[in-house]
Amino acid sequence: MLSQAEENYLKEIYALGEETHELLSTNSIAKKMKTKASSATDMLQKLSNKGLVDYTKYKGARLSRKGETIAMTIVRKHRLWETFLVEKLGYNWDEVHDIAEQLEHIQSKTLTNRLDAFLEYPTRDPHGHPIPNINGKIVTSESIILADLNINEEGILIGVKDASDNFLKYLNKINITIGDNIKILDIEPFDNSFTISSDTKQITISGNVAKNLYIKNQ
């Protein structure tokens, strides 16, 4: 059985390498874990000995197949618990991360799947992130980022890339939430800002914000 620290490393290494699957530097992992490089080295060596990461001294690390499988189960648990907290206990999407961070480490062979069934097999968590299924596979309709749309194109907001507290609070403030129908009204070339409509209201968002929003074509 893995410690919580080990599980957290696997999860964050997964998050960092998800897109590229390139070797990750010790420093980048340390930064993500909010710890020192020396601590990250210690842990990478331990995880390497357990066959959960492929690690070469001074070169970097990536998850092994076995490590990735475990990382996916943790991501699955995290996202299912977030869904539970929002859907069943009435939390807002910007309040659930820290609690799910703890709940994702509960060990039980049956709990995760019973929770999944209780929630009626959700495919995305409250932030729109896909929930790996029982086999650790992600199966969801693909999404595009809002920043890739052109003027007059529209779609439904299905997720956010960065689910940080600050970003979610910003979306709350401008009254944008998952499920909104969003249409691009104008793109300002000068600063790459987007003017969009969501339902009746009309707002302007920065290019960075537009890159953080996932849209599903209708």
Added chain:
Amino acid sequence: MLSQAEENYLKEIYALGEETHELLSTNSIAKKMKTKASSATDMLQKLSNKGLVDYTKYKGARLSRKGETIAMTIVRKHRLWETFLVEKLGYNWDEVHDIAEQLEHIQSKTLTNRLDAFLEYPTRDPHGHPIPNINGKIVTSESIILADLNINEEGILIGVKDASDNFLKYLNKINITIGDNIKILDIEPFDNSFTISSDTKQITISGNVAKNLYIKNQ
């Protein structure tokens, strides 16, 4: 914030002292924690320094008021989660202890009370144990043990004193569960066994079993 080990000690000291509130020996605490007396001594000293137990060298320990308050919140969380697992996720009452053992340590100022509300403020967990309310107080109608009833008296099974795996499995086997209406048909003075009826069926249980069953008078 307390470590899980500290919380577990408080909870088990509470469980041991609940009835008598006498001084507890280091050995009895060590046994309950499945650890060595020297480890228990270490922890009692630490908890004493934090003002959570009253502890005198070589004499024994009991919870302080502050320690008892914390113990009650952990008991509350444990019993609410057990209720969740049985009521919402469909577990049997003999399957939930180990999971609740982990869930009781989740830290959140709001989670416990939201869970309580979601479960519609249960007063007893699946084993019939009372659930402390938001103020840490236990408010339930009193119960008596089955062994104290006389022939021809009857009542409803509302709880078990010992919720050990073996005992719960035994009750499952003889098909007795919470809510059953139980009537004493006969008490055998020779071995103090009880012949009881529950609904239509009629069974004989030992005196020890009868001491483990809580009954509410109708």
Added chain:
DNA sequence: CCCATTTTTTAGATAAGCCTAAAAATATTT
């Protein structure tokens, strides 16, 4: 009431996960 037994505490060790400081390896600049 004293001596043997039991209980409890202390002392010192271990493992996990973190730290700082120093050394080693790699990368960058000129």
Added chain:
DNA sequence: AAATATTTTTAGGCTTATCTAAAAAATGGG
């Protein structure tokens, strides 16, 4: 390509919670 800067690893320490072994205190039988 050498010197400098950065990154990474190693070495040694700290804390928590555990352990074993030994010392100290309490208990109880004769």
